[in-house]
Amino acid sequence: MSLLSTLARLQAVRSGVAQPLATVRHRHLSERPFVLVPLAAAGETGAPLAVLLGQDRQHPRLLTVPQPLDRDLRFAFLARVGDELLPYLESFGGDVELLERSVKDPESGEKTVEVRELCADAPQLVVPNPGGVELLGLFGRSTRFRRTAEDPDPGPYPAPARVPLLGRWLTHVSDRANVPGSSMLLPLTTTLARHWATGQSSLEDAHLGALLAWISPPEGGRGEEAALRAENGRDERGQLLVPPAGPATDPDFDSLLLAPAITRYDAARAAQDERLTQARAEEIDALLGAVLLPVWHQVWQGLDLLRTLPPGAHVADRWESDRWSYTGHRDRVAAGEPPQPLHDDAVTAARRLAQREREQVRVDLEEALDDPLAMAEHRLAGQAFAGEVVEVQPAYDTSGRSPKPRPLVTVRTEDRPHLDPGGEAHRAGGPASQKAQLVELDAEAGLLTLRLLNGMGRKKEPEPGTVPEPGEQVCFTLFELAPRQSAPLPDPEDTPWTHGGPPK
Structure with missing residues (x-):
């Protein structure tokens, strides 16, 4: 909890x-x-x-x-x-939707369009x-x-x-x-x-x-x-x-009402009295209906x-x-x-487990992105922080053939993230997969200066909306905002016999 x-x-x-x-x-x-x-x-x-x-x-x-x-x-x-x-x-x-996707032939390398049905x-x-x-x-x-x-x-x-x-x-x-x-x-x-x-x-x-x-x-x-x-x-x-x-039903209901009613029903069936059997079945229906209807x-x-x-x-x-x-x-x-x-074979069971692990990570991430209260749990745990942008300084990476924008963003926050200079953060609500690196931390003033590393386009100047403006509320997490893919599993015929595959 x-x-x-x-x-x-x-x-x-x-x-x-x-x-x-x-x-x-x-x-x-x-x-x-x-x-x-x-x-x-x-x-x-x-x-x-x-x-x-x-x-x-x-x-x-x-x-x-x-x-x-x-x-x-x-x-x-x-x-x-x-x-x-x-x-x-x-x-x-x-009622279905027709969705198209491009599929590459593994032998010829040619791409074809495949149409798939998805129920609406x-x-x-x-x-x-x-x-x-x-x-x-x-x-x-x-x-x-x-x-x-x-x-x-x-x-x-x-x-x-x-x-x-x-x-x-x-x-x-x-x-x-x-x-x-x-x-x-x-x-x-x-x-x-x-x-x-x-x-x-x-x-x-x-x-x-x-x-x-x-x-x-x-x-x-x-x-x-x-x-x-x-x-x-x-x-x-x-x-x-x-x-x-x-x-499960209440034990007192079972012992005081239901069990005697079933006993009377059994007696009516043993006597081969159809009318009485039907009456006893209706009595059981009334008892169970009274229990189920409030629920x-x-x-x-x-x-x-x-x-x-x-x-x-x-x-x-x-x-x-x-x-x-x-x-x-x-x-x-x-x-x-x-x-x-x-029972699942070894590969199917592993795939099912991997899928559920991925989905759990995905749900946790998406709930945090959708809900400020869910994100607040990560902020209290030091895994995220939110605050107001107080300053944005243009900066560039000139190590390559052409300069790349690497602006410095200073955020004032009351949170205490577990992040040291050089650590990586991820911007929630910004461009997809936008990363930042902590440059400077002033814990007493609650100021964090981060350098944005990507998500700003391929031009010399950042694309509009990719860099937060002063006065804007932002949120960064210390965890990635997309679940990682698990390692591929072998086909059943390639699985060792020790894990349920064919004998060698």
Whole structure:
């Protein structure tokens, strides 16, 4: 936790309301997101119990499994989830942009123009918390390899035809959720906690009701009181007033209400009484719907809060990466490629890890450039400084055949960067990749004199706008403002056998 986040949490404790950690929204929000509030059965990993889902805020769709241990009921439930979710996931595949790029033939060296399709938009699934992301990933893992009744050898317990396709899509979006900055599958508690600091611990922020109580407390109330009520308040039956956002249910709800209802359902099925079985299933639906509906409203409330923030400048670029990812998976499904493997080979795993490391660096850099509060954390850590330009002196490098502009810029700042004379700094908000070198430091007066090294054009005089003017506010970082590319990895056939490659 950074110093700025700690200060914000202390301020939240004193004021009784969550404090902003961002001035802009750092994640993309779709105009038509698909919200899922899933529940899993206790005692069996990944066994679905219920889900409340849909795009219509006022009319969600409730799907349940009255007996989670019954395989047929579980796969029938997943088939119904597929009927609701797959049309949404596939609906973005038709509207595309045609992009051209120049491709060089490795043999002839000739350049040709290649046209690629990029979907104009991509789906966005929203779940209450990271547990929902993990559960959707488990659903995908357990279904994408399932045999169906249409297969030549369906085996025992064949799944409905669209279940494996649903598993492939759930696997893709859950994998994408692990890429920093991705918004295709959005856990709401994590996203809200990125933008607001509460007066409770990070572990307590995982409770959606308590988190919203801090961000938007009742009028005249304080966040800690509302959060305590959201976490522990119970009614006369001993049930929580604010049900947990899943995927686990409250143990008291399981033992006092749900387990007896499932027992009555099993008894009705054993008696082969269809009317009574249907009545018992509807009783379970009512119990689970009463638990899920408050969470459904909380998710939409959280989305409303996020929409009050303007999007950051680089959010659209990160969403474009999600669109490329969606387009690629759409093409793989259309081509009839097999499902994602259970485990990655060594090269694929290394590439995936390298991609996530690059994306994390990229997100940190872009958030700092988009948001003064994010940059303030780097300034407090001595990795950046901001201030006013007080003097600009023309200067030139005459060591080459023609003089090159190397102006000296003096900045007054209250920051204390960890920078010694000769050290390199990078200008944020200026020309791309503009570097500077510290020439002189007057710590008592708070003055830093830097020599600009590039980004001023190829002429003798700097291009207009490439050199800051006196009175202008500037910001410099001690770290590069673009992520470095990682070293190339070998192809799978060139990988040594010790790392999963072919035997020698």
